[in-house]
Amino acid sequence: MSMNLTLKIWRQPDASSAGAMHTYQLADVSPDMSFLEMLDVLNEQLNDKGEDPIAFDHDCREGICGSCGLMINGDAHGPEVTTTCQLHMRSFKDGETITIEPWRADAFPVVKDLIVDRSAFDRIVQQGGYISVNTGSAPEAHSVPVPRDDALRAFNVATCIGCGACVAACPNGSASLFMGAKITHLGELPQGQPERDSRVVNMVAQHDHEGFGGCTNIGACTAACPKEIPLDVISQLNKDLRTAIRHGH
């Protein structure tokens, strides 16, 4: 049942050094291992041999924190619709060669090996990805009913985990899906209306400032999204932006 694999992995000591692909052989891989557990096993072997283990981001390993993210054979998070941590080795074949790279995008510079810097996402959120309500100033929760369908739609797009797969998959390196998800989540709710115009204008400005590319409706983002955020959040983003500009923003 166990598999033998050839792994081609991007190694880069730090942000300022050049990187290169390195080839490793890994034997006796169980199909029940997660992809990251497979890398753990490789790292144990590297450590035993005195070679620096491969650095990669990961934390919850249950598909929710958004830390992990690898380009696997050219696909963000690999061949299944899920996060890298929830991908299992049974999705691969004995004897296969697997190419493993960090997210590819100018706005996500490599930190080391397979780790990239996604702090640009936090800076986009700082520019309006919230509802301004200080602690203690909230009205009674039932004072504003929210139609169930709106609440459902808000929830469905709020499931974004900020992993960055959308950016990595996009040929333009655009973060429009990430941004559209937040714009739609808050824009669907009555609480999000007062800041709706300024939110979209400021977030888009920060997005462009960070060096993310524009959206040309390719749809690779939504195909790579482990949470299946729909492409129409980008339509919502564009519509809100248009409306805000019409309002004089």
Next chain:
Amino acid sequence: MDMPDTVSAAEASASGFLDGDYDDAAGYYTPGTPLVDTKAPEGPIAERWQNRKFEARLVNPSNRRKLSIIIVGTGLAGASAAATLGEAGYNVKSFCYQDSPRRAHSIAAQGGINAAKNYKEDGDSVHRLFYDTVKGGDYRSRESNVYRLAEVSTNIIDQCVAQGVPFAREYGGLLDNRSFGGVQVSRTFYARGQTGQQLLIGAYQALERQVAAGTVSTYTRHEMLELITVDGKARGIIARDMVTGAVETHLADVVVLASGGYGNVFYLSTNAMGCNVTAAWRAHRKGAYMANPCYTQIHPTCIPVSGSHQSKLTLMSESLRNDGRIWVPKNQADCDKDPRDIPEEDRDYYLERIYPSFGNLVPRDIASRAAKNVCDEGRGVGPEVDGVRRGVYLDFSAAIERLGKKGITEKYDNLFDMYERITGENPFEVPMRIYPAVHYVMGGLWVDYDLQSTIPGLFVTGEANFSDHGANRLGASALMQGLADGYFVLPHTIRDYLADGPFEEITEDHPAVVEARESVKGRIDHFLSVNGTRSVDSYHRELGNIMWEYCGMERTETGLKKAIDLIRSLKDDFYRNVKVLGGAQTLNQSLEKAGRVADFFELGELMCIDALNRRESCGGHFRGESQTEDGEALRHDDEYAYVAAWEWAGEDSIPVLHKEDLVYTAIEMKQRSYK
């Protein structure tokens, strides 16, 4: 370090230390003076928090920006506190080891958050939530704190809704509630199976809003490695920039630890890989007492281990036990057979057999312990790992017959998919396999009513403190506590402390600061210089096995003493034989893990000593020596109705035990019964 407050044998006897016939932990600890003042206000329980808020001194708004606050951790308890204190105008520094505050492990909580809104008009109230929480904690929590938790629970829901947290709603547009964890009222608010994520994103957005406003600075990919104390007060931290390796000094007027729980001492748990005890443990070594460290919650329905490569465990909602029937083969010889080929008469539905009235719905700890027992007997199922099969069947075939495949799909939504993704088995065709896993720790740093530790100026919130859940935590209460502490409790109590500030200015060359920084560098250099033969992970795994075997669901005097010996020798070997490659001035994940595992060794030993001292079965814990004739848990309120607060006494000394008696004025102590 000051000399610990210990007492003589005669005083110990007088203060109740040597009551009863046993002191299993004799020789492993020194009796200390009792903890008398918890700063809990007097008066009727319903008025205590109002009184405390009024009595806590105010800080003039113009003075707030001159006061600096360090907050370690950005989960619910940390992010909410950072956002709220930033809004108030304080100068806040927020630290997390992840690359973004949004990734803290609160994000993984599935079920929901309790609040005494009584929207269902089903008899809920602040008092009932208080009562259920104290009872659920098996009367081992502090009643004043728990009452306050129940009281502010309603504000949390208002706050989160206003932030845009997309809770589940009914057709009329109002919030939906469900009943959770066996309570009889519906008070749990939820966002499908991702409540933790949605609440954390709300707190994270509030935090980032303050970053933009300039009141909060975030330090991501930073790990706190030491607490700085000056003249007995917490005045800052030493943190390592995990990208550059720089050892940085951060000074402040007050330090808040919101650094989460230490379930990863068991190696395998449902915690995130990076969750660790280092921030809390470093504070403990500087004088903060650690309370009830042995109180661990073990969840019965996790996906079992598939091999020695296993790195973490995944929880599945306990609601699965509503329809699934739990069994193992009667005969060991059947354990590796296809379960579908095992005839009905050869199956042992052991929970239904032992607990006919509750059956598969017995409380978490009982279901967990029974599963471990049948596997230890050699009747477990699934892959054999290290010679044992650790799994039991959770069989839905009867429910599928009754409700149809569609009915089951509607009811359990994505759980069946999740199980299939991880195991590769379709639970509609083959019974699920489950096994218990460590999920949450109720123990943590001791805090008073103000959430202040025994070090002045060090406050502790969320899972990192011990205060609200006693010996067992109710479902949907972890999220409630994290947000209660961060949004509504700490911001009031911390101002009373800060009213005396700003404190005397200290610089980076203060001897206490230099000492803290040098000790961190010394530890780092040591780990990198050992150059032994074993990886950090291999030590961590071995420590986890010891903890699981002897300090898990069922504990005995013999087992715990054995565990302490094993941990001591493993720790010794670790310091002499660990192999950490790479350098200090770079991103080095092995080095990060080495520091965490080193602290887990010391914590693990203290957990065993705490468990040894507590010769009673209570909450989620079963002491083999304390059971009824029927083999059920037996609590001893006469001897153990106290908080065990442990003081670090130095590298080569045994810890000092301080007891805080638990007194209940608003509630009557009762023994649990489920027969």
